[in-house]
Amino acid sequence: METLSPDVVLDLEYFFELSPDMLCIAGDDGYFKKINSAVSNTLGYSKEELFGSPVNTFIHPDDREITAQKHNTLRKGEPLLNFENRYIAKTGEIIWLSWTFVPIIRDKLVFAIAKNITYKKQIEEFDRISLILAMINDDHKQRFKTGQNNVNAKALIIPKLKVNAKVNHEPSPLDQQWLSNFESTVRKYVGRLDLTLHMISDELALSERQLYRRVDRILGITPNKLVRIIRLQLAWEAIASGKYRTVAEISSLAGFKSRAHFSKLFKEVYGIDATELM
Known part of the structure; x- marks a missing residue:
C-alpha cells in the first residue's frame, strides 16, 4: 500500500491545525484523541482540559441524551450529517454546533467536523x-x-x-x-x-x-x-x-x-x- 511522503503528512497537519472549522478525532471511550486549535478557541478550554474529560462533559445537559442516541448510529458504521447540539463554553456561554461524523470502525475512532452556528x-x-x-x-x-x-x-x-x-x-x-x-x-x-x-x-x-x-x-x-x-x-x-x-x-x-x-x-x-x- 502506498504511503504518504513526510511532506504531505506535514501539509495535512498544517491544514488540520489552521482549519477554521472544529476538527477532532474521538475514541470509542468517549474522549478526544486529537483536536485542532479551533476547538479550544471556540469552547475556551485548553487542550489539556479537553483531553482530560469525556466529551460528554462539555455537551449541554439537555442535549446529552439525544447525542448519545446518535452515537449509537455511529457504532453501526453509519456516518451522521448535519447533527446539531449545544456545548457549554468555559465562560458558560452556550455554543451551537453543526456536526458531520464519520466512524472508523476498524480503529474504534470517529472523525468529526463541526461548524459554529451559534449566530x-x-x-x-x-x-x-x-x-x-x-x-x-x-x-x-x-x-x-x-x-x-x-x-x-x-x-x-x-x-x-x-x-x-x-x-x-x-x-x-x-x-x-x-x-x-x-x-x-x-x-x-x-x-x-x-x-x-x-x-x-x-x-x-x-x-x-x-x-x-x-x-x-x-x-x-x-x-x-x-x-x-x-x-x-x-x-x-x-x-x-x-x-x-x-x-x-x-x-x-x-x-x-x-x-x-x-x-x-x-x-x-x-x-x-x-x-x-x-
Missing part, C-alpha cells in the same frame, strides 16, 4: 421573538380598530407576517461582532428604566440614524425591538439561574417598567407564565 440560531431566535412582538402589536391595533376584544387577530395575521423577509443571510463576522457589542451595551445598562437609543448609540460611537440603519440592515428590525428581545432573553436567563424568587425582581432586573407588561410579553414569547418557572 444562526441566535438570529432565528431574534426572528421568532420579533414575529411574536409584531403579532402582539398588530393584535392590539386590530382590537383598537374593531373594538371587539374577543377577536383573535393573531389567527388572522399569522399568514401575512414575515418580519425579516429581506434578511435571509447570516451576518458577516464584522456584523456579528457589532451585534455582540450592541448586546453587551444593552446588558450593561439593562436594569436602567431610562435606557435610551441615544445612550446605546453613544456607547457604539454612532448616530441614532446610523444605529437604526445598521440594525435594520443586519436583522430587518428596529433597535427598540432588538432591545426588547435582549431584555426578554436576559429575563429567561435570570429565571434559569434560580437566584431570584419573584416576577417583580425579574421584571426590574430586565428593565421593564411594568410587571404586568413583562408577564404578558414573557407568556407570549415563551409560552409559559414566568410565575410557573419561578
Whole structure:
C-alpha cells in the first residue's frame, strides 16, 4: 500500500491545525484523541482540559441524551450529517454546533467536523421573538380598530407576517461582532428604566440614524425591538439561574417598567407564565 511522503503528512497537519472549522478525532471511550486549535478557541478550554474529560462533559445537559442516541448510529458504521447540539463554553456561554461524523470502525475512532452556528440560531431566535412582538402589536391595533376584544387577530395575521423577509443571510463576522457589542451595551445598562437609543448609540460611537440603519440592515428590525428581545432573553436567563424568587425582581432586573407588561410579553414569547418557572 502506498504511503504518504513526510511532506504531505506535514501539509495535512498544517491544514488540520489552521482549519477554521472544529476538527477532532474521538475514541470509542468517549474522549478526544486529537483536536485542532479551533476547538479550544471556540469552547475556551485548553487542550489539556479537553483531553482530560469525556466529551460528554462539555455537551449541554439537555442535549446529552439525544447525542448519545446518535452515537449509537455511529457504532453501526453509519456516518451522521448535519447533527446539531449545544456545548457549554468555559465562560458558560452556550455554543451551537453543526456536526458531520464519520466512524472508523476498524480503529474504534470517529472523525468529526463541526461548524459554529451559534449566530444562526441566535438570529432565528431574534426572528421568532420579533414575529411574536409584531403579532402582539398588530393584535392590539386590530382590537383598537374593531373594538371587539374577543377577536383573535393573531389567527388572522399569522399568514401575512414575515418580519425579516429581506434578511435571509447570516451576518458577516464584522456584523456579528457589532451585534455582540450592541448586546453587551444593552446588558450593561439593562436594569436602567431610562435606557435610551441615544445612550446605546453613544456607547457604539454612532448616530441614532446610523444605529437604526445598521440594525435594520443586519436583522430587518428596529433597535427598540432588538432591545426588547435582549431584555426578554436576559429575563429567561435570570429565571434559569434560580437566584431570584419573584416576577417583580425579574421584571426590574430586565428593565421593564411594568410587571404586568413583562408577564404578558414573557407568556407570549415563551409560552409559559414566568410565575410557573419561578
